[in-house]
Amino acid sequence: MSRGAAGRLLILTTFVLTMASGCASPEEKARKAAETLRSWQATLELLDQEAGRGAVPAVYAEELRSAAEQEIGRGP
Amino acid sequence: MSKLFEIALGIATGLGGFLEAGSLATAAQAGASFGFQLIWAIALGAACIAFLLEMAGRLAAVSRHTLPDAMRERFGIRFFLVPLVTVAIVSFLVLASEIGGVCLALQLVTGVSFRWWALPVALVLWLVLWKGTFGVVEKGAGLLGLVTVSFVVGAFKLHPPLAEVAHGLLPSLPTQNGSQYWFIAVSIIGASVSPYLFYFYSAGAVEDEWDEGYLGINRIVSGLGMTFGAAVAVAALVCAALVLHPLGIKVERYEQVPLILSSPLGLWGFRLFVASLAIGCFGAALEIALQLAYLAAQGLGWRWGKNLKPREAARFSLVYTAALPLAALIIATGMDPLKLTIVSMALTAVSLPVTIVPLLVLMNDPLYLGDRTNGWVSNAAVLIISVVACVVALVAIPLQFLGG
Amino acid sequence: MLLGRDVLDQQVLDAEERPMGKVDGVVLEWHPRAATRVVAVVVGGTTLLWRIHRRLAAWAERRRGGEGRRTVVPWRKVLHVGVDVKVDVEAEASPALYWERWMRERIVRRIPGG
Numbered sequence: 001m002s003r004g005a006a007g008r009l010l011i012l013t014t015f016v017l018t019m020a021s022g023c024a025s026p027e028e029k030a031r032k033a034a035e036t037l038r039s040w041q042a043t044l045e046l047l048d049q050e051a052g053r054g055a056v057p058a059v060y061a062e063e064l065r066s067a068a069e070q071e072i073g074r075g076p
Numbered sequence: 077m078s079k080l081f082e083i084a085l086g087i088a089t090g091l092g093g094f095l096e097a098g099s100l101a102t103a104a105q106a107g108a109s110f111g112f113q114l115i116w117a118i119a120l121g122a123a124c125i126a127f128l129l130e131m132a133g134r135l136a137a138v139s140r141h142t143l144p145d146a147m148r149e150r151f152g153i154r155f156f157l158v159p160l161v162t163v164a165i166v167s168f169l170v171l172a173s174e175i176g177g178v179c180l181a182l183q184l185v186t187g188v189s190f191r192w193w194a195l196p197v198a199l200v201l202w203l204v205l206w207k208g209t210f211g212v213v214e215k216g217a218g219l220l221g222l223v224t225v226s227f228v229v230g231a232f233k234l235h236p237p238l239a240e241v242a243h244g245l246l247p248s249l250p251t252q253n254g255s256q257y258w259f260i261a262v263s264i265i266g267a268s269v270s271p272y273l274f275y276f277y278s279a280g281a282v283e284d285e286w287d288e289g290y291l292g293i294n295r296i297v298s299g300l301g302m303t304f305g306a307a308v309a310v311a312a313l314v315c316a317a318l319v320l321h322p323l324g325i326k327v328e329r330y331e332q333v334p335l336i337l338s339s340p341l342g343l344w345g346f347r348l349f350v351a352s353l354a355i356g357c358f359g360a361a362l363e364i365a366l367q368l369a370y371l372a373a374q375g376l377g378w379r380w381g382k383n384l385k386p387r388e389a390a391r392f393s394l395v396y397t398a399a400l401p402l403a404a405l406i407i408a409t410g411m412d413p414l415k416l417t418i419v420s421m422a423l424t425a426v427s428l429p430v431t432i433v434p435l436l437v438l439m440n441d442p443l444y445l446g447d448r449t450n451g452w453v454s455n456a457a458v459l460i461i462s463v464v465a466c467v468v469a470l471v472a473i474p475l476q477f478l479g480g
Numbered sequence: 481m482l483l484g485r486d487v488l489d490q491q492v493l494d495a496e497e498r499p500m501g502k503v504d505g506v507v508l509e510w511h512p513r514a515a516t517r518v519v520a521v522v523v524g525g526t527t528l529l530w531r532i533h534r535r536l537a538a539w540a541e542r543r544r545g546g547e548g549r550r551t552v553v554p555w556r557k558v559l560h561v562g563v564d565v566k567v568d569v570e571a572e573a574s575p576a577l578y579w580e581r582w583m584r585e586r587i588v589r590r591i592p593g594g
Contacts, residue, residue, distance in 0.1 A: 010470070035326070042323040043332055046339075055338040056346050059187040060331075067331040140563050148502065149489045153531050156489075207593045377491055377502035377523075378580065386593070390584035443485070 040068045083296055089218025090301020091308065095227070095352065096360035097177035098170065098267030098424075099309045101327075101417045104336060106260050107316025108327045109253065115244030115310055117261040120464070121268025122306030126298050127457045128432070131439050131450070132274040133294035136281035139444040143278040144374040146444055147434050155434075160375055162430045163271045164368060169420035170270060171364040171399065172406040175201070176413030177357030180330045181350050191410050198404035201361050205396055210366070210382035214280075217359030224356060226337065226348035227311040233340035234318040241314060262468045263418055266425035268306070269461075272367040274435075279370045283381060291448070315340065330414045365403075369395035425468050432461060483518065491564040492523055492553075494571035500551070501576050503565055504528040507552065518555050521565065523576045525550030549575040 044065065051061045095103075099118075106114040132143055139146060148156040178197045179190035204213055250257035277298075286294070315336040320327065327333060330353075337345035366382055373380035373392040386393035407413060436458050439450045450458070483506055492500040505522035525548035529537035541547060551574045553567045560566040571577050 035324075036328070038324055039326040039328070042325045043335075046319075046323060046325065046335055050335060050338050053342075055342045056334065057185075057343070060184055060334065060346065063184065063187060064331045067329045071328060145491065152484075152489060153504075153528055157532065206591070377499055379499045386588045386591070387584050390580050390588045394583055394587060 040072050044068050083293055086297030087301045091304040092218040092221030093359055094305025095224040095308050096356040097173045097417045098421045102264045102267045103309045103312040104316045104333045105327045107313040108320035111317045111321045112240050112244030113248055116247045117264040118306055118309050121265045122302045124269045124461045126302035128274045129277050129298035130295055132278040133281050136278045137286040137290050138448050142282045142374045143275050144371050146438055148375050159430050162427045166424050166427045167272045167364050172403040173417040173420050174357040174361040175404050176407045178354050180413050181354035184350050191408050194404040194408040198400040202400050220355045221359055224308050224352045227308055230337045230340040231311040231314040236314050262425045263421035266421035270424055271431045272364045276363050276367045365396040365400055368399045486561055493564045493566050494569050498571040500571045520552045520554050523551040549578045551576040
């Protein structure tokens with residue numbers, strides 16, 4: 001395969017993949033947002049559990065809570 | 077120093093130095109999102125880097141050239157500029173990620189935002205390089221890095237189903253979230269096969285004046301060091317798989333990750349996690365900063381050496397002196413360290429063909445390797461690695477838009 | 481000995497094995513009826529830029545007003561061509577280490593511990 005042809009194939013492949021990937025459907029996006037929310041809720045539950053038995057220091061627990069707030073607040 | 081001691085030290089530092097920002101972040105994400113499914117990626121990445129380290133060491137021992145040195149000589153300045161600039165940019169981003177990792181560890185303990193730690197951490201890194209006898213520091217950082225073995229302890233305490241873990245060694249296709257799966261797989265490979273590792277290794281081999289008598293040691297150290305190191309990364313993945321995955325927790329911030337060790341090991345687990353993150357990233361940052369200086373010095377013919385006083389190698393020393401605060405600035409701007417880490421791992425994967433192919437050419441050139449050129453096994457391994465790296469590179473960029 | 485393979489881009493060491501840079505260029509003397517001879521090796525200056533891109537080199541030379549600080553080592557002073565190119569020159573005295581010296585005196589010495 002000549003250099004030019006290989007280069008064009010590469011550009012075409014990248015373009016096709018990008019187009020195919022970039023167009024996530026609204027259902028897909030909503031599903032992902034719900035997943036993220038559940039993930040952070042579960043994180044906070046696990047954190048409460050760990051903090052409750054003294055497995056993590058209070059400073060850290062505070063940080064994780066505010067990180068969770070930031071991420072949840074970010075939204076879809 | 078007896079050869080046995082050298083081997084043991086080499087393996088220990090390889091083990092201790094394996095887990096840093098990239099491998100930890102990607103292992104945690106992989107375990108949380110896909111359970112044991114991506115263990116094969118860690119194994120493949122570790123096999124890759126083991127082969128590449130062995131080659132870099134062999135090149136240094138036989139030809140007495142470091143990799144940038146040999147690359148410029150063999151390919152001429154024009155072609156050499158391409159890998160030089162590529163590796164420099166990618167390494168710089170990874171350096172910023174490692175500084176970010178140290179800063180995050182400090183934040184986890186003190187509550188003070190990572191942004192404030194960036195420049196102080198860069199200053200400490202610089203002081204260590206400027207004033208230290210690096211040989212000692214390097215071994216020291218590697219040995220301290222053995223604290224990462226706590227992930228192995230944590231993993232066992234969680235009673236992993238060993239059959240399933242072993243099953244994860246076989247590549248499998250994802251049942252959902254395909255794009256994220258491959259993106260993480262790509263990033264794991266990028267985290268394991270970082271160019272700075274084999275560039276740094278070749279410089280060390282030349283500086284330690286390795287000769288053909290060291291070829292055996294070279295093989296053992298690179299092979300076993302990376303195997304054990306990979307085991308630590310797999311352990312981190314297993315912890316995440318058993319703690320986070322069942323609860324549906326995806327890793328999106330570094331702050332979530334300590335839970336994977338606090339769960340099995342309690343408060344000590346938290347402390348060991350923070351120590352592992354800080355030490356692993358600190359050691360890696362030292363190496364990358366030096367490696368950037370090596371790239372410039374070895375490519376342009378300056379005096380260089382990790383044990384030289386700065387006034388004995390002024391230009392060399394000023395390269396890392398400039399690189400450290402610049403990299404720290406990226407973290408100081410507040411860019412999320414986890415995102416930066418994952419992105420720079422993916423970019424590393426993209427850049428692999430550019431660094432691996434020239435190395436492959438060199439390893440088959442009798443002018444440099446004499447009769448120690450690559451056997452068919454090494455060639456096949458690197459060829460497969462190059463193809464994987466190439467495919468991975470082609471897929472990684474568009475995947476950034478999906479999975480990232 | 482092949483110039484491109486064995487000489488160009490090789491590490492240059494002075495009489496005391498101090499690194500002096502890389503062979504950035506080679507000066508050849510061409511005669512219409514005799515063999516082309518190697519006259520000298522060149523380290524530093526804009527020499528390297530000419531091999532990267534001539535526009536880049538031309539721009540640099542316009543800005544510098546010349547070819548920059550080059551060290552031209554006559555071929556008779558090349559002692560040995562092997563893993564490195566050893567030359568019978570004193571690195572510290574040559575222009576090759578100009579920037580190294582400059583950075584050492586102006587910057588490194590000013591920083592404590594340098």
